[in-house]
Amino acid sequence: MPTVLTFEHPLNERARTFLRLEHLFERFDHFAPQPEDWATRAALETLIEIVAITARADVRNELLKELDRTLEGLRRIASRPGVDPSALQRVVNDLERAHAAVLGTDGPIGQIAREDGFLKAVAQRNSIPGGSCSFDLPQLHHWLLQPPEQRQQRLAQWLVDLRPAHQAIALILSLVRASAPARQILAEGGFYQEALETQAPPQLVRIGIEANSGLYPEVSGHKNRFSIRFMAIESEDHPAQTSDDIPFRLTCCIF
Template identity: 85%
Template sequence: MPTVLTFEHPLNERTRTFLRLEHLFERFDHFAPQPEDWATRAALESLIEIVAITARADVRNELLKELERTLETLRRIASRPGVDPGALERVLSDLERSRNTILAIDGPIGQIAREDDFLKGVAQRNSIPGGSCSFDLPQLHHWLLQPPEQRQQRLADWLVDLRPAHQAIALTLSLVRASAPPRQAMAEAGFYQEALESQVPPQLVRIGVDASSGLYPEVSGHKNRFSIRFMTIESEERPAQTSDDIPFRLTCCLF
């Protein structure tokens, strides 16, 4: 079986925000358990970016809207033939639990970390290249020299009101990704375009490419249509669209 590389592209702002937060939470969870101070630095930088996104976007309300919409969709299909009542009930229970946890958060998501003076100082210097050096932030340098367990506990404390958002985003995106089966498509001369149903546009497109092809997709799109260009990387040259016909797997995800 050939190895298939999967690429994703969001088709609305809500999904774009969720994917970015998913990426940052995964990066945080990779580095936070590691004892080295450089890993703690990487986890801290991920946390600061999570806080920045949640400060700009009303993630709490966006999540609640998406969870409510998904609950309504699933309740409508409960009586359809072929629906597994047990599996549906488990998903509904997970969604309701996630919604109730978000509702129980007192204040905006990420407020604990956002109002922490230590994190504020790190975030301000972090925007400067090399600005988190020990002489710039001696308090950070001192904190990084503390035992790993102490640093990890502090990281966990900052995420208390962010973890429910992480769990809700993971649940929402898992349902979106599983909402449709992949289909075979062909990009003629490396280009593919598809119009979308304007009333119920997909939230996400997933593209599967044979790893041995040496190609990657560049996607542009919005709620009405999307296009894909398959690009090749030649050494010491700018990427260029391939002139070959490229078979690939396409999934238009809508839940």
């Protein structure tokens, strides 16, 4: 069975923010447990990016709105034929726990890390190329030389008020991704376009294409439609849309 590569593209700002935070939390969790100081540095830089996103977007309220909307939708379908009551209740319980955890966060999400003087200094220098060298930030250099357990404990402390958001985002995105079956589609001449339902537009499109095709999708979309162009890398600098008819799997995720 051929290997299929999956690409995702958000169709609204809320989904875009959630996907970016999911990506950053996964990167943080990859580097944070590693004992090397370079891994700790990578985790710290990732944390600074998470804090920057949560400072720009009202993630707490966006999460609460999405959790409320999802819970309301699930309760509406509870009495429909074919719905497994026990499976539905498990999902509802997970959503209610996530809602309570986010609601119970004191202050804005990420406030602990955002108000930390050490992290502020690192973030300020980090915006300069090479600005976090040891001679620029001797305090950071000293901290990175501490035992791994000490560094990991500090990283965990900075994440205390971010973890409920991480868990809620993971739950919401898992439900969104499982909300619809994949369809087999043919992109004629490497291009496909689809109109969106105005009453219930999808939040996310997922595109599956065989790994050996040598192609990747470029997606553009707005409130009325989205389009997909399958690009071939003819040279490292100049990808171009393929003229071939391309079979692929498309999932329009809406929950």
